[in-house]
Amino acid sequence: MLDKKGNIELKDVSKVYPNGVVGLKDVNLTIGHGEFVMIVGLSGSGKSTLLRAINRLHDVTEGAILIDGQDITKASGDKLHKIRRSAAMIFQNYNLVKTSSVYRNVMSGRVGYYPAWQAAFGLFKKEDQEMAAANLARVNLLDKYYVKARDLSGGQQQRVGIARALMQEPSVILADEPVSGLDPKTTKVVMNDLKKLNEEDGMTIILNVHSIGLALKYASRIVGLKEGQIIYDKPIAEVDKRDFKEIYREAGDDHATATDEAEED
Amino acid sequence: MNKSIPKRPFMKEWHVTGFTVFLLLFIAVVLSAQATQVGQDFSMEQFADLWIKMANPDWSYLPRVLTPLAQTVQMAIVGTLIGGIAAIPFAFLAASNIVRNAFVRGIIRFVMNLIRSIPQMLLAALFVAVVGIGTLSGVLALAVFSFGMMFKLLYEAIETVDQGPIEAMRAAGGKRSQVIVFAVIPQVLNQYLSFFLYTLEINVRASAVLGYLGAGGIGLYLNTTLDTFRYDQTSVVILAILVVIVLVDALSNKLREALS
Ligand SMILES: Nc1ncnc2c1ncn2[C@@H]1O[C@H](COP(=O)(O)OP(=O)(O)OP(=O)(O)O)[C@@H](O)[C@H]1O
Ligand SMILES: [Mg+2]
Numbered sequence: 001m002l003d004k005k006g007n008i009e010l011k012d013v014s015k016v017y018p019n020g021v022v023g024l025k026d027v028n029l030t031i032g033h034g035e036f037v038m039i040v041g042l043s044g045s046g047k048s049t050l051l052r053a054i055n056r057l058h059d060v061t062e063g064a065i066l067i068d069g070q071d072i073t074k075a076s077g078d079k080l081h082k083i084r085r086s087a088a089m090i091f092q093n094y095n096l097v098k099t100s101s102v103y104r105n106v107m108s109g110r111v112g113y114y115p116a117w118q119a120a121f122g123l124f125k126k127e128d129q130e131m132a133a134a135n136l137a138r139v140n141l142l143d144k145y146y147v148k149a150r151d152l153s154g155g156q157q158q159r160v161g162i163a164r165a166l167m168q169e170p171s172v173i174l175a176d177e178p179v180s181g182l183d184p185k186t187t188k189v190v191m192n193d194l195k196k197l198n199e200e201d202g203m204t205i206i207l208n209v210h211s212i213g214l215a216l217k218y219a220s221r222i223v224g225l226k227e228g229q230i231i232y233d234k235p236i237a238e239v240d241k242r243d244f245k246e247i248y249r250e251a252g253d254d255h256a257t258a259t260d261e262a263e264e265d
Numbered sequence: 266m267n268k269s270i271p272k273r274p275f276m277k278e279w280h281v282t283g284f285t286v287f288l289l290l291f292i293a294v295v296l297s298a299q300a301t302q303v304g305q306d307f308s309m310e311q312f313a314d315l316w317i318k319m320a321n322p323d324w325s326y327l328p329r330v331l332t333p334l335a336q337t338v339q340m341a342i343v344g345t346l347i348g349g350i351a352a353i354p355f356a357f358l359a360a361s362n363i364v365r366n367a368f369v370r371g372i373i374r375f376v377m378n379l380i381r382s383i384p385q386m387l388l389a390a391l392f393v394a395v396v397g398i399g400t401l402s403g404v405l406a407l408a409v410f411s412f413g414m415m416f417k418l419l420y421e422a423i424e425t426v427d428q429g430p431i432e433a434m435r436a437a438g439g440k441r442s443q444v445i446v447f448a449v450i451p452q453v454l455n456q457y458l459s460f461f462l463y464t465l466e467i468n469v470r471a472s473a474v475l476g477y478l479g480a481g482g483i484g485l486y487l488n489t490t491l492d493t494f495r496y497d498q499t500s501v502v503i504l505a506i507l508v509v510i511v512l513v514d515a516l517s518n519k520l521r522e523a524l525s
Contacts, residue, residue, distance in 0.1 A: 055436050057432060057435065057436055080438075081438040081439070081440060082438060083438075084435070084436060084437065084438040085437065085438030087436075088436070088437065089433065089436035089437075091429065091432070091433065093429050094429070095429030095430050095432060095433040096429075096430065096433075097427075097430045097447070097448060097451045097452060098427070099451055099452060099455070100451045104447075104451075108433075108434060108437070108439075108447040108448075109437050111434065111437060111438070111439045111440075111443040111447060112437055112438030112439060114443070116440045116442045116443065117442060161433075164433070164437070165437075167437075168437055168438065
């Protein structure tokens with residue numbers, strides 16, 4: 001991709017949930033084309049809240065979120081759909097329709113390019129059908145074309161999720177703990193798929209993880225969250241393994257326990 | 266280590282709760298039977314006569330009931346179809362994961378609850394009074410009943426679908442109609458068909474009786490044979506109804522199994 005798309009800018013973003021819980025607090029973050037950003041932090045630190053806000057799966061309370069210059073927090077209707085289309089999401093639970101075929105699941109990632117009712121009857125353009133096959137081939141699952149999603153393993157389902165995301169022809173991929181339910185070998189396959197998209201297609205990738213090992217291996221930049229605030233943000237070259245102690249330290253932890261936990265991963 | 270199964274407490278061991286409830290129910294039945302004077306004019310001879318005649322069915326009557334029998338099944342199918350299809354848009358409008366506006370949902374649910382609270386037989390009587398005697402009244406009564414029933418089953422199914430795919434479709438830039446088509450309908454389609462068959466089963470039974478109220482179908486013959494004391498013909502009618510119901514149930518069960 002020559003046009004340098006996939007730039008994200010969060011300006012003074014705060015999110016308070018209706019029940020009063022603070023999800024994000026004064027977050028300022030600029031992520032450029034082609035970065036592979038891993039977001040780390042304790043459970044409940046706001047990683048999912050951040051990712052879901054970028055795609056506007058929920059609204060923020062304050063601030064602006066620009067995707068390639070367009071503010072998604074203020075967009076509505078067609079404009080909102082188009083911005084969402086450019087930022088594909090990959091989920092921890094894969095979020096496939098279990099009773100639908102792999103093909104139909106992948107194809108559904110393309111709906112953003114169709115008027116409301118045309119896609120409803122499965123009237124997808126020929127080139128889009130070919131694109132679905134190509135994307136399935138990319139994640140090595142072309143042979144599962146007609147298989148129902150529920151008959152696939154977790155790793156296969158996640159790769160179908162990636163193929164579906166690719167149908168959006170996104171410039172950004174948002175992945176919320178995409179490998180949490182997978183074994184080490186499958187994790188590697190999925191992570192390498194994402195790395196390829198980052199390096200070969202120039203997609204910006206923002207990924208939530210719980211594993212320090214993965215963050216160190218794949219990220220080009222690591223962002224640490226704590227209680228909804230960014231407390232750490234460094235390019236991978238400057239990251240020191242000991243930095244994680246601070247990110248993962250909870251109120252009341254003494255230094256020793258925090259260190260042990262951080263090094264276990 | 267104590268390896269024996271723990272002893273059940275006294276209350277459970279002797280099913281105390283169950284027995285008490287049973288006893289109370291039994292007393293309630295006896296008392297209410299006395300209060301409403303059930304069986305006051307009971308005549309043993311008439312009762313015996315009915316059974317003897319019914320035990321010797323007049324099979325020559327069978328060809329005459331076949332057409333109304335078929336009509337009964339047709340009424341059930343048409344009624345279920347009309348009600349079942351009409352229920353779809355309302356079920357979506359009443360589901361909280363599709364329509365955010367609680368006011369809209371509340372109104373729809375309230376009206377639907379009203380409709381569902383009208384007993385089927387009363388519906389039939391109403392339509393006979395308004396539209397007149399005939400199959401149309403029966404079909405309309407069944408349609409309204411199916412409408413209420415399918416609405417409730419379907420909207421509950423919609424509300425309990427997996428939210429994940431819905432979120433995925435929204436995140437992909439899908440419009441509301443696309444979210445419904447790609448994430449919701451595939452999840453409820455089989456359930457919907459299963460509800461349809463179930464409602465149809467109920468409607469076949471109901472429509473057999475509807476004719477009794479003048480709403481078309483086999484029920485009319487039940488009425489005439491009873492009025493003329495031709496119990497030997499009544500038993501043919503009843504047996505024919507039974508066979509149809511058993512067949513429809515069996516077919517429906519087979520299909521529903523295949524769906525799940
Ligand atoms: N829908 C919600 N309503 C109210 N509070 C919420 C909601 N979702 C999340 N929260 C709260 O917001 C905070 C941040 O949650 P979030 O899910 O973003 O954390 P996370 O970093 O993704 O955690 P995990 O690693 O466990 O996934 C938590 O305190 C959580 O309890
Ligand atoms: Mg999370």
